[in-house]
Amino acid sequence: MSIKKAGVLGATGSVGQRFILLLTQHPEFEIHALGASPRSAGKPYSQATAWRQTELLPESVGNIVVQECKPEAFADCDIVFSGLDAKYAGDIEQAFVEAGLAVVSNAKNYRREPTVPLVVPIINPEHIDVVANRVNAAKAKGEKRPGFIICISNCSTAGLVAPLKPLVDAFGPIDALTATTLQAISGAGFSPGVSGMDILDNIVPFISGEEDKLEWETKKILGGVNAEGTEFTPIPDSDMKVSAQCNRVPVIDGHTECISFRFAKRPPPSVEQVKKALAEYECDAKKLGCHSAPKQTIHVLEQQDRPQPRLDRDRDNGYGVSVGRVREDPVLDFKMVVLSHNTIIGAAGAGILIGEILNAKGLI
Template identity: 45%
Template sequence: MTKKKAVVLGATGMMGQKFVQLLANHPWLEVSAVAASDRSVGKSYAASTGGQMVRHLPDGLGELQVVEAAPRAIADPDIVFSALPTEVAGPIEEDFAKAGFPVFSNASSHRMDHDVPLLNPEVNAEHASLVEEQKRRTKWDGFIVANPNCTTAILSLSLKPLHDRFGLETVIVSTMQAISGAGYPGVASLDILENVIPFIRNEEEKVERETNKILGTAAKPATVTVSASCQRVPTIHGHIEAVFAKTRHPASPEEVAKSMSEFQSTPQKMKLPSAPPHPIIVRKEEDRPQTRLDVDEGNGMTVSVGRLRRDSALNGIKYIVLGHNLVRGGAGCSILNAELLMAQKYIQ
């Protein structure tokens, strides 16, 4: 297979660097261009990143010259990955879609648009068909596909086996979110050292809205009551979430553990390059998962579940889930989305 050329927008930021890192040596894709804000344009990629996160840039990519994040500045990419900040992402992503490019966005700008697939591929691969409706409405030659908020991506993957087998009525989630989720330079050190910050702007609303769009059908969101409380904690990578779920049908911890452990979906069946063999790993130890020990499971694409037990308040199930916020919750999910649409022939 001839590799398709990929451009990364917002390539100098923390999420953009993760895109570049994950795309290095990818069997289907290669980075042909990196784009960023005006202050980086014209510089080498290595000089623009300043070693913020990726200690060693993949061979050859550090010499790429950073270009403007505009279709006119980039020579015919096949795929566009957007790690742009939400406040600027919307119109730039639309410009690329209008110019005929498939855009895979990590920003929240278009997530809730009715005909933009909000994809977490193991959960709702069938929603990819929405790109056809989107193209009819917009008259664009390209399209936009969004991946969820990092917290939602981790949560919805863990909920999928429960929703399919037992049905979900209510989900309450309390999160402990790593500082890399705030980007670079992120949270001020004096704010986060030896501290927990019980507020992340717009995060709870995103989780509550996005979860139902992902768990529903392409035409209609699910009707699960979702309540989220989000906290920033002093870890680098990995969001831990305490989940409390009321199911429509009785579910024992043993049944839930079996459903999660055996869960596989479209990306695994299609053997997509970034798909982990086991999207969910269930830990039996009483003190797992832990960010230090488990965040990189499945190269960051697997979520780890532990402490599965009955919940008396909701008469349901409760558990802890951990996922890598920059991989499953970010660049990795977006790349898997691109692989899915390539395999489904939405990208020729």
């Protein structure tokens, strides 16, 4: 397989830095161009960014000059990963798609578009087929591959849908779901990010827009596609009630979520059947042989005090999701605690895995 040239937009931010780390260690991609705001453009990456990862900034990247986010500077890229601030992502990503580029975005701007896949690659990679259909239709007409965008979900939504999908596959629809999140500070990004004064010795019980995203995105990701294979059909609100409460906690990486849910079919499965379905779930990305696919998609932990962010967020290099305390719920059917790495499977890692799937399917 030939090495694909990758661009990163928003390369200096929290998600952008994670993209850099994952790309420099990747066998299928090489970094070709980096973009950020006009404040950073023209500077070597090492000066443009305030590097905040525990791994050192890869030497090969420090001297790359950061570009303005204009399609011309990225024209040779096979794929462009975006970690842009959502305030600017809309116009910039649209210009990249119109220029014929393949964009995989972390920003929220296009997630709700009916024709845009919203993908958690360990859960619903088949939604990428809507783009594949468009690409193949253009090819059949002898046209060049059109530009396209694939959106990565909100980071908490990624952790939430991870255990739900195997359970829906095994036991049918879920009709009621509650989630209380404990979200890491890396999720708030760097500009300006969360101040120490706000988060140390504290919990902040509000993250702007987050609850609505969990409640809406879950229904698109677990939903279907129309008969023509052109548009997504989210689960209707009347078929699935979702209620989320989101909190920021003093953890650097790793979002924890306490969830409860009920199956539509009665009687529900047993706790043991639920755990077995989770443990046996194998994601399609692994079946496709993708480099970053987790060996174990869902880690079912039996210790009574797990999962914990510091101990469990790096399972399967941050691409695996941990589930613990699976038990019956006296109000709904079951409750459990879910932990996912917010900047890996919830953001940049998801982007990389989507890139691997696109590569495996010949779409880039």
